[in-house]
Amino acid sequence: MSATANCLECDAPVPVPQDAIKGEIVTCKECGTAFELALAGSDGAFTLLLAEQEEEDWGE
Numbered sequence: 667m668s669a670t671a672n673c674l675e676c677d678a679p680v681p682v683p684q685d686a687i688k689g690e691i692v693t694c695k696e697c698g699t700a701f702e703l704a705l706a707g708s709d710g711a712f713t714l715l716l717a718e719q720e721e722e723d724w725g726e
């Protein structure tokens with residue numbers, strides 16, 4: 667049994683690890699968007715929040 671949450675960008679199922687914790691970052695395999703896990707309610711289910719993406723400068 668594994669939980670998933672739907673990607674906010676492309677609606678693909680994003681796997682949520684059994685031992686995931688609030689604030690953990692998961693990445694959608696379909697579109698590559700990073701999300702932060704947030705608690706959806708008191709039942710321990712997670713919902714996805716768009717992760718703060720720091721614009722990393724790779725030095726070009």
Ligand SMILES: [Zn+2]
Pocket residue numbers: 673674675676677678694695696697698699
């Ligand atoms: Zn996606």
